[in-house]
Amino acid sequence: MSDSPKLQLQQLIALQGMDDEIAEHNKLLAEIPLQINAGSADLEEKKKILSIAKEEIDALQKKRKGIESEVQGENDHMAKAKTKLPAVKTNKEYTAILSEVDAIKKKVSDLEDKELEIMEILEEKQKVIPGIETKCKEEDASFQSYKAKKDTELARMKQELDSLLAKRENVSGQLERVIMQRYEKVAKSREGRAVVKLRGSICQGCFQQILPQIVINVKVGESIQQCSNCIRFLYWEEVPEAATPK
Ligand SMILES: [Zn+2]
Structure with a gap:
């Protein structure tokens, strides 16, 4: 190694330039995966909103089915009470059965009111699902293209870094030890x-x-x-x- 100090100085300047670029590349290489993760967290958040909305609908549908089977049970109960009527002997017995039937009717009507209320809520909740689904699909598509862009950037950065490191190796080899x-x-x-x-x-x-x-x-x-x-x-x-x- 007998390069002139002038040449050595030029190599030092070049080396500094490369090291600046290498540092910048390393910084971006560390940042890009974090950016991708943040984008994916946003998407997951949107998907979660959708799954919660769907779960709420499922729960309401289950509740509705429960009420329907309760109504069925009460109706069976009422039919059974009515079969006792022909065998009734006293007014008192008759009145008792009628008031039992009335009580069941009241119960059924209350249950049906409750079911109606649930159906209305269900309708409202189901109305917003397509909108959320569309939003999710859009988010997903935009995340996929963002990720593809970032992956390309990452690959390019790695390639550039490799070539920078090779150039650095070359220049540092020319400098006096x-x-x-x-x-x-x-x-x-x-x-x-x-x-x-x-x-x-x-x-x-x-x-x-x-x-x-x-x-x-x-x-x-x-x-x-x-x-x-x-x-x-x-x-x-x-x-x-x-x-x-x-
Ligand atoms: Zn100084």
């Missing part, structure tokens, strides 16, 4: 930002003033220079005067 080690060390201690611009005489990593001699060296760009404060590598990039913030 000692400089590469220094880079890794600085990156580790500075949240991944090991190579920064010098602007004016200010390090853009820690925003401290750099010594004039170092500033000159950085501007010349023929040596590898590090900020004495944050130890990041420094480079100079010519920018048009107007674009330089004061």
Whole structure:
């Protein structure tokens, strides 16, 4: 390895660019599955609303059937009471049977009122089901296309990451081992930002003033220079005067 410091510096800048991209890719690769999960949770929520509505309808239908069989039982009871009538001997017995029949009629009528009430509620509940079902289908379709899009994005990110890692491997192999080690060390201690611009005489990593001699060296760009404060590598990039913030 006998590349000039100038070339090494260019490789350091390239390396930083790649590491920024790699970090961005890793962040997205971690985020995308979470985004897919959140989308699926929304869909599950909608499906749950539908299943609860259906369960309520089932319960009401069961209740209605229960009332119907109760009515059937009362009607049987009434028919049995009426069969006793021809054998009645006294007025008192007759009145007793009639009042029993009346009581049963009252019970049946109450039960039928209750059934009617349930039927009305059922009708209301059944009316909203198609709307919820349509909504669920739409949500499902939109989730499926969202997921397909995210899966494609994920696959693309993985592919890009692989190619970035290969490029990084190539560049890091060209750097002098000692400089590469220094880079890794600085990156580790500075949240991944090991190579920064010098602007004016200010390090853009820690925003401290750099010594004039170092500033000159950085501007010349023929040596590898590090900020004495944050130890990041420094480079100079010519920018048009107007674009330089004061
Ligand atoms: Zn600095």
